[in-house]
Amino acid sequence: MTTRFRRLVATTTVLTFALILLGVYTGAIGAGLTCEARWPFCDGWMGLFPANWASFVEWFHRLVAMVTGFGILGSTIAAWRGEYSRRIKLATAVATVVLPVQVLLGANTIFNFGATAQVLHHGAAQLIFGAMVAATAWAYTDTGESPSVQSADSQRTARADD
Numbered sequence: 001m002t003t004r005f006r007r008l009v010a011t012t013t014v015l016t017f018a019l020i021l022l023g024v025y026t027g028a029i030g031a032g033l034t035c036e037a038r039w040p041f042c043d044g045w046m047g048l049f050p051a052n053w054a055s056f057v058e059w060f061h062r063l064v065a066m067v068t069g070f071g072i073l074g075s076t077i078a079a080w081r082g083e084y085s086r087r088i089k090l091a092t093a094v095a096t097v098v099l100p101v102q103v104l105l106g107a108n109t110i111f112n113f114g115a116t117a118q119v120l121h122h123g124a125a126q127l128i129f130g131a132m133v134a135a136t137a138w139a140y141t142d143t144g145e146s147p148s149v150q151s152a153d154s155q156r157t158a159r160a161d162d
Contacts, residue, residue: 005078006139009092012071013132019068020125022061027118031058032110039107065106069099072128075135085142091135095128102128 026032034055035042042055076092105121 002082005082005084006136008071008078009075009088009132009136009139012068012075013129013136015064015068015071016125016129016132019061019064020122020129022057022064023122023125026057026061027109027121029054029057030113031055031061033113034058035110039110065103069103072096072099072132075132079135085138088135088138088142091131091138095131095135098124098128098131 031054034052035058042058072092072095076089076096079089079092102121102124105117105124109117109121111117
């Protein structure tokens with residue numbers, strides 16, 4: 001496991017957590033309502049630049065989401081190109097597959113602001129975050145060997161200690 005890959009997945013996981021916190025704040029102040037169902041645009045000059053605090057928060061949430069999305073995609077590409085365990089590859093793949101669904105659920109929170117839209121959007125965020133936490137944990141604990149090789153080595157070590 002390379003240090004560079006570990007840092008990539010760890011940074012992406014931290015970004016995902018920060019994005020979730022920002023998303024909670026965004027939803028709590030109703031920032032998506034400033035867009036008045038004009039997703040992907042919002043209020044302000046030509047629908048692109050923030051006109052007030054709520055629209056700034058909405059746009060900032062989108063910016064952090066974009067950066068985080070590229071981090072998730074990069075983590076997945078790095079995992080599949082590298083010699084990493086199957087479970088790391090699958091965890092990052094889950095995060096990447098859920099990502100476009102999450103974007104559409106985010107748009108839905110603007111069109112249909114309500115409890116159901118919020119729960120679905122945050123539920124998908126938690127799925128992505130859980131997958132990234134798993135990938136990060138495994139990146140720091142995997143030795144690169146299959147579990148059967150690891151258990152055989154630990155059994156030999158236990159016998160040698162006796």
